[in-house]
Amino acid sequence: MKRIIVGMGTCGLSAGAQAAYDALKPLAEGSDCRLSISGCIGMCFREPLVEVRDGDRCFVYGEVTPERAVEIWRRHVQGGEVVSEWVIHSRGPGVDDAGTEKDFLSLQKRIVLRNCGIIDPESIAEYEEAGGYAALRRALFEMTPGSIIQEIKDSGLRGRGGGGFPTGLKWSLAAANPGDVRYLVCNADEGDPGAFMDRSVLESDPHSVLEGMMIAARAIGTSIGYIYCRAEYPLAIRRLEKALADARGRGYLGRDILGSGMDFDITIKQGAGAFVCGEETALFASIEGERGMPRIRPPFPAEKGLWRRPTNNNNVETYANVPWIIANGSAAYAAIGTEKSRGTKVFALAGRVAKGGLAEVPMGMSINDLVFRIGGGIKQGRAFKAVQMGGPSGGCIPASLGDTPVDFENIPRTGAIMGSGGMVVLDDTTCMVEIARFFLEFTQNESCGKCTFCRIGTLRMLEVLERITRGEGTPEDLGRLDELARRIKEASLCALGQTAPNPVLSTMRYFREEYEAHIDRHACPAGNCLALVEFSIDPALCTGCTLCARNCPVGAIAGERKQPHRIDKDKCVKCGRCISSCNFGAVKKA
Numbered sequence: 001m002k003r004i005i006v007g008m009g010t011c012g013l014s015a016g017a018q019a020a021y022d023a024l025k026p027l028a029e030g031s032d033c034r035l036s037i038s039g040c041i042g043m044c045f046r047e048p049l050v051e052v053r054d055g056d057r058c059f060v061y062g063e064v065t066p067e068r069a070v071e072i073w074r075r076h077v078q079g080g081e082v083v084s085e086w087v088i089h090s091r092g093p094g095v096d097d098a099g100t101e102k103d104f105l106s107l108q109k110r111i112v113l114r115n116c117g118i119i120d121p122e123s124i125a126e127y128e129e130a131g132g133y134a135a136l137r138r139a140l141f142e143m144t145p146g147s148i149i150q151e152i153k154d155s156g157l158r159g160r161g162g163g164g165f166p167t168g169l170k171w172s173l174a175a176a177n178p179g180d181v182r183y184l185v186c187n188a189d190e191g192d193p194g195a196f197m198d199r200s201v202l203e204s205d206p207h208s209v210l211e212g213m214m215i216a217a218r219a220i221g222t223s224i225g226y227i228y229c230r231a232e233y234p235l236a237i238r239r240l241e242k243a244l245a246d247a248r249g250r251g252y253l254g255r256d257i258l259g260s261g262m263d264f265d266i267t268i269k270q271g272a273g274a275f276v277c278g279e280e281t282a283l284f285a286s287i288e289g290e291r292g293m294p295r296i297r298p299p300f301p302a303e304k305g306l307w308r309r310p311t312n313n314n315n316v317e318t319y320a321n322v323p324w325i326i327a328n329g330s331a332a333y334a335a336i337g338t339e340k341s342r343g344t345k346v347f348a349l350a351g352r353v354a355k356g357g358l359a360e361v362p363m364g365m366s367i368n369d370l371v372f373r374i375g376g377g378i379k380q381g382r383a384f385k386a387v388q389m390g391g392p393s394g395g396c397i398p399a400s401l402g403d404t405p406v407d408f409e410n411i412p413r414t415g416a417i418m419g420s421g422g423m424v425v426l427d428d429t430t431c432m433v434e435i436a437r438f439f440l441e442f443t444q445n446e447s448c449g450k451c452t453f454c455r456i457g458t459l460r461m462l463e464v465l466e467r468i469t470r471g472e473g474t475p476e477d478l479g480r481l482d483e484l485a486r487r488i489k490e491a492s493l494c495a496l497g498q499t500a501p502n503p504v505l506s507t508m509r510y511f512r513e514e515y516e517a518h519i520d521r522h523a524c525p526a527g528n529c530l531a532l533v534e535f536s537i538d539p540a541l542c543t544g545c546t547l548c549a550r551n552c553p554v555g556a557i558a559g560e561r562k563q564p565h566r567i568d569k570d571k572c573v574k575c576g577r578c579i580s581s582c583n584f585g586a587v588k589k590a
Helices: 008-016 017-028 066-078 102-106 124-129 136-142 145-155 166-176 196-205 208-220 234-250 280-285 316-328 330-334 367-374 432-446 450-467 478-491 495-499 502-510 512-520 545-553 577-581
Strands: 003-006 034-038 050-054 057-061 086-089 183-188 224-230 265-271 311-315 343-353 357-362 384-389 395-398 422-427 535-537 587-590
Touching: 003 017, 003 066, 003 330, 008 017, 008 196, 008 535, 017 034, 017 066, 017 343, 034 145, 034 166, 050 265, 050 316, 050 384, 057 066, 086 102, 102 367, 124 208, 124 234, 136 208, 136 280, 136 535, 145 166, 145 330, 145 478, 166 208, 166 311, 166 587, 183 196, 183 208, 183 280, 183 316, 183 545, 196 208, 196 234, 196 316, 196 343, 208 234, 208 316, 224 234, 224 280, 311 316, 316 330, 316 384, 357 478, 357 545, 367 384, 395 502, 432 450, 432 512, 450 478, 450 495, 450 512, 478 495, 478 502, 478 512, 535 577, 545 577, 577 587
Parallel strands: 003 034, 183 224, 183 311, 224 265, 343 422
Antiparallel strands: 003 050, 050 057, 057 086, 343 357, 384 395, 384 422, 535 587
């Protein structure tokens, strides 16, 4: 039986996958071809995706409109003719590594993403057919809690939420603390701008996360688990809820799991989108019904976490690794990556990269390989300027350090952090002062306000950056930023405040000349700070098509049809619509 699968993750749905699915549904009804869905395979830049499976051969079509979907059905599903001009990836006998996007997947090592875009995320049967819950059975009937923890320790798995703390050690600390009640928490509060790894895994393979949590629960000795997921992820939550119900129906959750004598169940707690709740003690407070604010440590969560009981907290990606490790052995996982950073890491490629999406690669791959070999380089062939890693807590790494291996040891040496895996690629049109201002504005808005230096210090830094981007900065402002950054890092209670200055410090370290240009010459070299640029029209390039005038919201552009136009600088609000609407490159900003 042939099978046709539509990618129905958030990226696919936003690109029009539902329309493609709806076009195929009446065609599949009553036929010998099964229509189903999958999550995101990672090629977000080519969505909507439709895959045709015929025996061992699979063909993935990209950018599928409803019209293309019908044509694929007619020519490929019914007629047996592969529509080669629309195929972006294929695999199977005689077609391995074919398609225009073959490098995007062939350069990856997919452990966390092993089922994403492959199985139906709403079918527990397909997860089981792919080997799902075999690791849980092994953990229940062939391993002790201590041997599970040792296996995770031997694998070298470190937390994928950003801190990189050894996972096995974390579990052992929670298991060792006395108490009649322990808790297990999954942090799915993914708040970094440009990051969507956890959301995609929850939408595409929720059972892998649940199975990892079940194994962890067996290891630390708990019967109560929570998944803290932001309410802005409605599709992830819906699929999690179905996965939980199906797992209970199969006996994987609840009382006496699979007759093992172990009790364990999981509750979803929806967060309100506060970035600070990504910090584990603030997350615990939110689950408890309190305002999400960090707590003083020590005591650490392994001793007193949720409701002041021993608690283990890992993120989505960390738990999704666990079933693979238990099923394949710690040695197989430890053989991937580097000596101190074992295994793989999932990255969300965003920004000015040509092929935005998800990629899972062995630890130690260079920034350049991620950006150019997997990400396809920079959009429109522009120059690679920097990559912003670690979200608001991270920093900007310049293109000159593109050979840096991506792991827990080398990235911090650049002034950035690995973070949860967001990687925002920047080109030569990006103003680094504005980037620093943007991320600092984000953290300043998201500060819970508990610490004076975080609440007020980030505001003072933001005010300085705003002055600089307006061309009103002074040479003394750079010293003020340095001093404020140092005091905020030293005096803040949690990681939000301690890392908030990182984007500013890293851009001042590598792109100080841009700060100086804003201050000394009142100029933005990238032409992004609108207060420092002026718009004009090159009469030699202007054809008088009137598009710019028609798109100007304030009527600042005048001119006769087929004659060069001009901009009234007194009326111009520098919105940039004239540039985006001009097809001849006649509108300039300098």
